[in-house]
Amino acid sequence: MIREFSHSIAQLFPYKVLHGMVKPKIVAPFYHTISNVAPLHIASLYPVYTPEQFERHLEFLLKHFEPTISTDIPLILSGKRKSKKPALFLSFDDGFKEIATIVEPILSKKGIPATFFVSPNFVDNRDLLFRCKLSLIVSRLSGFEDKSALTGVLENITGARNIGVNQIKGIVYGLGHNDSDSIDTIANAVGLNFAEYLKIHQPYLTLNQLLTLSSKGYTIGAHSLTHPLFSALLFEEQLNEVQQSVDWVQQNIPNQPKLFAFPFTSHGVDGRIFKHFIDSNEPKIDLMVGTSGYKPTHNSRFLHRIPMEMSLVSAKARLKSELFYYLAKALVGKHNDKLGYGKH
Ligand SMILES: [Zn+2]
Structure with missing residues (x-):
């Protein structure tokens, strides 16, 4: 500010x-x-x-x-x-x-x-840098229909209940370097495969x-x-x-x-x-x-x-x-x- x-x-x-x-x-x-x-x-x-x-x-x-x-x-x-x-x-x-x-x-x-x-x-x-993985997940969210399946996955990971659609981005961006298992689980839930992305797009x-x-x-x-x-x-x-x-x-x-x-x-x-x-x-x-x-x-x-x-x-x-x-x-x-x- x-x-x-x-x-x-x-x-x-x-x-x-x-x-x-x-x-x-x-x-x-x-x-x-x-x-x-x-x-x-x-x-x-x-x-x-x-x-x-x-x-x-x-x-x-x-x-x-x-x-x-x-x-x-x-x-x-x-x-x-x-x-x-x-x-x-x-x-x-x-x-x-x-x-x-x-x-x-x-x-x-x-x-x-x-x-x-x-x-x-x-x-x-x-x-792939974990923040880049989060960017890919977030880019998938806008076109991703089955939000309820995703909130279920997030509720399992975070232990929180009744996660709303609006909270999804916040939770995803809150994940860190040590959350690679959770990041992979969420990626899976939205149909993302990082190894494939790396192979196709060769970002580095x-x-x-x-x-x-x-x-x-x-x-x-x-x-x-x-x-x-x-x-x-x-x-x-x-x-x-x-x-x-x-x-x-x-x-x-x-x-x-x-x-x-x-x-x-x-x-x-x-x-x-x-x-x-x-x-x-x-x-x-x-x-x-x-x-x-x-x-x-x-x-x-x-x-x-x-x-x-x-x-x-x-x-x-x-x-x-x-x-x-x-x-x-x-x-x-x-x-x-x-x-x-x-x-x-
Ligand atoms: Zn850097």
């Missing part, structure tokens, strides 16, 4: 005024996919920009920022490297196939570097496509093995998700820096994770990234990125919103999260 209000107020200012007041060293917009039609495994989760809209985003970003590769970010954040324009770090999460078919040709045409954060468990279409990049992207100069980073919400995991589980996905990239794709993007959010991540991977003089990971918008931190190996798909707006409108929100928080003294890794 506050964010929406702040977004509206921000639009009253010229972009240059907000940019001049904040003086960002770096901005890091991130996306998931670009497509003329949102794929069903995404359509119920967040909006998707068309190639034309994405190109307009890039044109605006290039006007104000200089594209930067991931290995330069710690140098820029620590002040060891300076450039005329502030830096642009562009990235995409989850490794969807449109990276190879739509995104890469646009970026190559414009000569813009980018990092693609992937979850090894989804590469080669071995599994293959290892071969990742190798091609890296040979063209793009960077591949890790995005956890299974894409869980880290705040719901034990410390050891968080550690494994980071370490094993980073190891997978190192073992499968030559000459990559060690990069990690937290799935969903870094909010609620065990503080020992940062200490273990990036706080020492000999960091085990070159750069970790979060999703809390424009928000500088005190560690030159941690960067918050700006989620661009909250609603379909111009890059200018999105950045105005982020810079204004940052200024507004500064005014009320809300930048007191000492490390700045997680708080929103």
